[in-house]
Amino acid sequence: MTVALLSSASASAQTLIDTSAAVGIQNTLNNVAAPSPVPFIQRANTVVQTVQSQQAQAAAQVTTPSSSVSSPSTATRTVTVMPLTAQQQAALTAAQASFKAGNYALARTQYEALIAQNYNNPEPHFGLAMTLLSLKDEKGATFELGQFRLLAPERFEGPYNLGVIATRAGRYADALSLYAEAAKLVPGQAGPELQVQVWNALAGEQLRKADYAGLTTTLGALQALKPDDLDIQFRLAQAQFMSNQGAQALPSLYALLQKQPARTEAIRLLADIYAAQGLPERAIRELDAGLTQVKAGRDRAALLLHKANLLALTGDTKNAVFSAQAAHLQDRSNVDAWLREGQLRLQRSDRAGALKVFQGAVQAAPRDAKVRVELASLQLALKQYPQAAQNAAVALTLRPDAATQARAQYVQGVALYQRQQYAQARTLLNSSALAVRNADVTLWLGLANYALKDYAGAAAALTESMKLNPTLTVRQNLASALLAAARYSEAEGILQGIVKDNAKNSDAWYFLGLSQRAQLREEDARKSFKVAANLGNTRAQQALVQEPGK
Numbered sequence: 364m365t366v367a368l369l370s371s372a373s374a375s376a377q378t379l380i381d382t383s384a385a386v387g388i389q390n391t392l393n394n395v396a397a398p399s400p401v402p403f404i405q406r407a408n409t410v411v412q413t414v415q416s417q418q419a420q421a422a423a424q425v426t427t428p429s430s431s432v433s434s435p436s437t438a439t440r441t442v443t444v445m446p447l448t449a450q451q452q453a454a455l456t457a458a459q460a461s462f463k464a465g466n467y468a469l470a471r472t473q474y475e476a477l478i479a480q481n482y483n484n485p486e487p488h489f490g491l492a493m494t495l496l497s498l499k500d501e502k503g504a505t506f507e508l509g510q511f512r513l514l515a516p517e518r519f520e521g522p523y524n525l526g527v528i529a530t531r532a533g534r535y536a537d538a539l540s541l542y543a544e545a546a547k548l549v550p551g552q553a554g555p556e557l558q559v560q561v562w563n564a565l566a567g568e569q570l571r572k573a574d575y576a577g578l579t580t581t582l583g584a585l586q587a588l589k590p591d592d593l594d595i596q597f598r599l600a601q602a603q604f605m606s607n608q609g610a611q612a613l614p615s616l617y618a619l620l621q622k623q624p625a626r627t628e629a630i631r632l633l634a635d636i637y638a639a640q641g642l643p644e645r646a647i648r649e650l651d652a653g654l655t656q657v658k659a660g661r662d663r664a665a666l667l668l669h670k671a672n673l674l675a676l677t678g679d680t681k682n683a684v685f686s687a688q689a690a691h692l693q694d695r696s697n698v699d700a701w702l703r704e705g706q707l708r709l710q711r712s713d714r715a716g717a718l719k720v721f722q723g724a725v726q727a728a729p730r731d732a733k734v735r736v737e738l739a740s741l742q743l744a745l746k747q748y749p750q751a752a753q754n755a756a757v758a759l760t761l762r763p764d765a766a767t768q769a770r771a772q773y774v775q776g777v778a779l780y781q782r783q784q785y786a787q788a789r790t791l792l793n794s795s796a797l798a799v800r801n802a803d804v805t806l807w808l809g810l811a812n813y814a815l816k817d818y819a820g821a822a823a824a825l826t827e828s829m830k831l832n833p834t835l836t837v838r839q840n841l842a843s844a845l846l847a848a849a850r851y852s853e854a855e856g857i858l859q860g861i862v863k864d865n866a867k868n869s870d871a872w873y874f875l876g877l878s879q880r881a882q883l884r885e886e887d888a889r890k891s892f893k894v895a896a897n898l899g900n901t902r903a904q905q906a907l908v909q910e911p912g913k
């Protein structure tokens with residue numbers, strides 16, 4: 364029998380997947396989804412970078428025990444502590460000197476000998492733990508710190524340093540619990556700097572867990588320790604914003620800006636707080652006020668881009684375009700500003716303007732894979748297939764991230780399909796489909812397989828596409844693939860659904876007739892062909908006069 368050819372024209376090349384949008388914290392701006400990139404994600408990333416940087420500094424060093432032990436806490440000592448004799452104290456001093464001199468092998472020997480003489484004193488265990496950490500023996504250090512905690516449960520050094528080990532090992536839940544314990548113990552045992560180190564470590568794990576309420580509490584404690592530290596003041600405002608307490612952060616944020624009026628991240632956070640309160644116009648005015656204080660081109664670009672995003676949220680895409688444009692004029696290397704202007708122009712159906720912007724972005728950042736993919740995607744939509752394929756191919760050579768790579772493979776694959784280079788197209792589209800589940804990717808993979816007469820592969824890809832997005836195009840193409848693969852009853856089931864949804868779809872009625880004729884149900888087939896013929900389908904008219912089986 365003659366099977367209808369799969370129609371690629373019905374699949375729109377303009378429907379491009381876009382996995383490059385920034386994904387981050389939930390946008391609470393009146394429950395309206397923000398355009399990419401989400402403005403608030405910049406605030407979240409700043410918190411992460413600030414806390415994790417300080418946490419990394421804390422984790423890179425381990426504290427030495429306090430010279431004296433504070434009054435016992437509520438922790439329970441499970442064994443009796445034996446004081447050091449004068450001779451043992453001298454041995455401890457010698458071991459500590461070896462450790463300080465970097466002679467870790469000797470220090471280990473000295474500490475182990477001292478522990479053999481007096482196991483029930485915490486100091487040798489702690490000294491040996493620090494020595495073993497220096498020798499990269501974290502398993503041994505963990506054991507010794509455990510013994511130290513049994514002998515000195517009121518001391519913060521045990522849980523803190525165990526937390527450091529847990530962080531390094533990726534056991535973040537354990538690290539959070541240990542740092543929290545250390546934070547409760549450290550007041551009164553150490554000076555402000557060590558207390559800040561402990562609280563910073565706790566803040567880092569709370570941030571990792573997205574426990575913004577806990578982070579707010581921790582940063583509040585840090586601010587109490589260092590009330591004049593503007594960085595801590597800013598981080599606290601960020602944490603309050605992230606825990607839906609943005610309004611409470613406003614007084615300290617304004618106070619900070621009185622001291623540092625050109626602090627760009629604080630200006631953006633201020634705008635984000637007002638936007639989250641449903642006051643985007645107020646947020647934009649705060650950005651405008653900040654622009655009068657900020658002089659550096661890079662910082663001005665950041666504020667202008669933020670303004671563009673907020674303007675877009677209000678529906679003012681015209682001025683949003685101008686603001687994004689002004690941003691990359693201030694800082695030509697600001698790739699996000701270039702991309703934002705191009706995306707906004709596309710929202711305004713200004714494809715020609717968007718094309719110029721993306722071409723300018725490529726000139727400004729020729730080694731940026733995302734920029735290349737944006738340009739290639741638009742060129743594909745404009746049916747500039749050679750250019751789209753070339754730019755997508757270049758993007759794949761620039762070490763893109765996984766999402767950008769999958770998108771570049773998709774764009775190049777579709778462009779090559781349109782140029783009838785089906786084998787190469789299938790390879791690229793298959794790689795993209797393995798990386799992301801996307802209806803458009805699997806649709807075009809199905810088309811490529813069909814063009815190569817791999818009907819089973821076409822049916823499999825189109826079945827996946829239909830699961831993700833059962834459009835009419837996908838359903839009809841899947842029916843065609845199933846017919847070509849001689850899976851007539853499956854094809855009939857899909858086609859019956861199509862004609863039920865749209866009784867005037869002449870192609871679907873024609874394909875339905877083919878599936879029924881292939882199953883030797885000639886009466887049903889002729890009924891379907893007649894409906895298709897009455898709707899003007901010439902192939903159905905020919906099928907009516909054609910003898911079955913020919």
